[in-house]
Amino acid sequence: MLLSVCILLSVFSLSGGLESRIVGGREVKPHSRPYMVSLQYKRQHKCGGMLIKDDYVLTSAHCLDKTTNYLEVVLGAHNISQNEKSQQIIQVEKYIPHRNYTRNDFTYDIMLLKLKTKAVLNEFVDVIELPENNEDIPARVECSIAGWGMEKPGGEASTVLLEVSLKLQFSFECKNRWRNYFNSEKMICSISNGKRAFCQGDSGSPLFCDSKLQGMAAYTDPANCTSKKYPEVYMKISAFLPWILKNIKRL
The missing domain is CATH 2.40.10.10 (Trypsin-like serine proteases)
Incomplete structure (x- = not known):
């Protein structure tokens, strides 16, 4: 085993x-989950996440790799292949993986993302x-x-x-x-x-x-x-x- x-x-x-x-x-009914986050690299979906504060996203630590300096947070999306008016695209200012996380031990597979600018909360974007x-x-x-x-x-x-x-x-x-x-x-x-x-x-x-x-x-x-x-x-x-x-x- x-x-x-x-x-x-x-x-x-x-x-x-x-x-x-x-x-x-x-x-899902469009925008019925306004806290949902699409983490993207060059406009390609990489990981999910959730907005827990207007400038913080919670996601998995293993999403952090060599491409993460270019990750963008897409909020207010339903169809990520389109430039929906509801979408807000914000860059990540700081990656905060749990200090005990390692690639060989998933016990602490959790990470915070500090956003460069605060999200505008509305009917399409909200915190969880x-x-x-x-x-x-x-x-x-x-x-x-x-x-x-x-x-x-x-x-x-x-x-x-x-x-x-x-x-x-x-x-x-x-x-x-x-x-x-x-x-x-x-x-x-x-x-x-x-x-x-x-x-x-x-x-x-x-x-x-x-x-x-x-x-x-x-x-x-x-x-x-x-x-x-x-x-x-x-x-x-x-x-x-x-x-x-x-x-x-x-x-």
Whole structure:
């Protein structure tokens, strides 16, 4: 089992498989999720994210690579292939990955982006409400996640925002498969039904359960996003609240 996990991790590092996209989703009502962020490099979608303050975005630390000096944050978008009047494009002033994050340990796969200018909040762009406390989330709860990307493994990325519904699983199911790469205190687990999942390109997108923000897409099997063998993993945002608030107040 450990060998299988190591092989998957090597694929992540070589192919960027940690980036994720929505598979089997449905189109979201335009601008019904005004906190959604598309992180782009040369106008190409790279990762998802969420606006948590008018000048801060929360996303995945593994989205940080050699291209990040050129990343732009696109807010107020529905169709990212068009120059919608609702869109606001803002450059990143500072990247703040968790200091404990490494490419070989995803326990702290979380990052803040300080924007060069503040977003203009309106009906198309708004901040998302963070969880209030670090509480346990029961398994089998119905959740949803949205993002821009492939509608099937190996397919073309979607130009419009898609969302997919899924149910959380017991943490031990992720622990059994991912072993030491899954931390039940800082991560959330779900398993694809073979048809719906997140996949390459949507890392950093928010996970909602019972209409409350709970997690953020982190990693899955890069070879087959809809695999029932390897569960999908999300960062548990409430576990990082002290870190988030400390860094926002510091700058």
